[in-house]
Amino acid sequence: MIANALIAWFGANGRDLPWRHTRDPYRVLVAELMLQQTQVERVIPKYHAFLAQFPDIHTLATAPTSAVITAWQGLGYNRRALYLQRTAQAVVSQYAGIFPRDVATLKQLPGIGDYTSGAIACFAYEQDVAFLDTNIRRVILRLLTDPQALIPSEQSLRDLAAQHVPSGQGWAWNQAIMELGAIICTANSPKCPRCPLRGDCRDYAARLAADDALEPLAPAKPRRVAERKDAPFAGSNRQIRGRIIDALRQTPHSLTQIHTHLLQSGLNLDTTKLAAVIAGLVRDGLVVTTDSIIKLPE
Numbered sequence: 001m002i003a004n005a006l007i008a009w010f011g012a013n014g015r016d017l018p019w020r021h022t023r024d025p026y027r028v029l030v031a032e033l034m035l036q037q038t039q040v041e042r043v044i045p046k047y048h049a050f051l052a053q054f055p056d057i058h059t060l061a062t063a064p065t066s067a068v069i070t071a072w073q074g075l076g077y078n079r080r081a082l083y084l085q086r087t088a089q090a091v092v093s094q095y096a097g098i099f100p101r102d103v104a105t106l107k108q109l110p111g112i113g114d115y116t117s118g119a120i121a122c123f124a125y126e127q128d129v130a131f132l133d134t135n136i137r138r139v140i141l142r143l144l145t146d147p148q149a150l151i152p153s154e155q156s157l158r159d160l161a162a163q164h165v166p167s168g169q170g171w172a173w174n175q176a177i178m179e180l181g182a183i184i185c186t187a188n189s190p191k192c193p194r195c196p197l198r199g200d201c202r203d204y205a206a207r208l209a210a211d212d213a214l215e216p217l218a219p220a221k222p223r224r225v226a227e228r229k230d231a232p233f234a235g236s237n238r239q240i241r242g243r244i245i246d247a248l249r250q251t252p253h254s255l256t257q258i259h260t261h262l263l264q265s266g267l268n269l270d271t272t273k274l275a276a277v278i279a280g281l282v283r284d285g286l287v288v289t290t291d292s293i294i295k296l297p298e
């Protein structure tokens with residue numbers, strides 16, 4: 001019943017997003033990696049532009065890494081660009097360019113974890129698998145678990161989600177539950193009165209029971225759900241790394257030139273710290289240094 005209500009709601013209310021029109025695992029992977037940490041509105045134009053530049057897995061696998069990192073501009077978390085290309089290279093070299101279908105094999109690809117392997121198996125190959133992202137986790141927690149109990153482990157939540165994936169409808173179920181978490185069952189202000197699952201929701205029922213005066217259709221106080229809080233961005237390592245990569249997208253730099261560039265953009269850090277940040281970028285494979293010149297990898 002939950003599945004029917006959720007999928008029907010999605011059919012009537014789900015957003016028309018470009019990656020929902022494809023079953024190509026390469027395109028699904030591009031979308032999923034872009035959507036991690038970046039909002040849908042910002043991803044849409046970048047998704048189209050990236051696929052125009054790298055239309056298939058072979059093009060991406062053989063492209064200069066500097067071009068891939070440059071194409072990632074505006075999305076942040078540049079390591080995702082690197083993982084994306086490494087995955088493409090692994091699929092081309094190990095699987096003749098055809099993505100594996102099963103979750104366990106997908107998880108062995110570079111940068112592919114529980115979530116992304118499940119997303120490819122489901123959104124490209126339409127398998128009935130369960131996986132958790134922030135939105136799905138929040139909905140499962142509120143909908144299906146005891147609000148008074150401790151928050152269950154990640155594995156317990158995944159098992160719970162797996163029990164509810166309707167046979168043959170994994171694609172629709174997972175798209176629908178993600179969408180519900182994104183636009184209705186949001187972190188801080190769930191729109192319970194508009195939720196198609198409120199009649200089955202344990203969190204909503206507990207809130208109604210706790211307050212007789214609460215109108216059944218009135219917006220209610222959300223259960224607090226532990227979610228990852230990003231560290232402040234200003235002055236962070238992440239900001240410094242992003243600024244360095246932005247500079248190198250234009251042209252290679254020396255350490256001194258990068259230092260000056262950061263100073264001009266309002267980031268004042270000593271050269272010892274700067275050298276440590278650059279060493280981290282080198283370790284991650286995002287930049288290379290040759291003869292004291294720092295640049296994006298070819």
Ligand code: SF4
Nearest residue numbers: 185190192195198201
């Ligand atoms: S009723 Fe409210 S808390 Fe429950 S799933 Fe729907 S939006 Fe989330």
